[in-house]
Amino acid sequence: MAPHHLPFYLAPGSGTDVLMVVMGIFLIGTVLWVGTLYWKLHSLPERMAHKSQKLQFEIVAVLGIISLFTHMHIFWVAGLLLAMIDLPDFGTPLRSIAGSVERIADAAPGEGREPELPSLPPVEKPIVKGKEHSHV
Structure with missing residues (x-):
């Protein structure tokens, strides 16, 4: 040819x-x-959780890394589901409570306290002998 x-x-x-x-x-x-x-596709949960709270983002990122190294897709699915859920913000109210308690603890002694009542002498209780109970 x-x-x-x-x-x-x-x-x-x-x-x-x-x-x-x-x-x-x-x-x-x-x-x-x-x-x-x-x-x-693998970084999708992390990009979704980036807009949420820091703790939620860190948990999603750790789940993504675990799924990357172990090749177990359940961690990726868990990270994706966690990224889709908006967790309530517990940190801000707890920080506010802690700040209020700290201000109360730092208050000067005697401010806002009730006056002490005079102490009464201890009251003696009469000694009562035990009774027998019948099951009739």
Whole structure:
């Protein structure tokens, strides 16, 4: 067969295989694209939890890292569910309570206290002997 009758995808005897080079570049590009897509999907819970509280974000991030290293998808699902839930803010009211208690504790002695009542002598209780109980 003459070389001019050969299909385009067959490499000539003295040249480079163009189809193999194109497919190699396509394969490398596809692997990088799929890796980027996987990385974006893996970081989805962390990006969702970034807008929430610091503690919730840290827990979601730790669950994401655990799922990345253990290849157990349940941690990723747990992180995604935790990122979707808005946890109530317990920190702000507790900080307010702690600040109020600290101000009360730092108050000068005698301020806001009730006057002490005079002490009464102790009252003696009469000694009562134990009674027998009948089960009649």
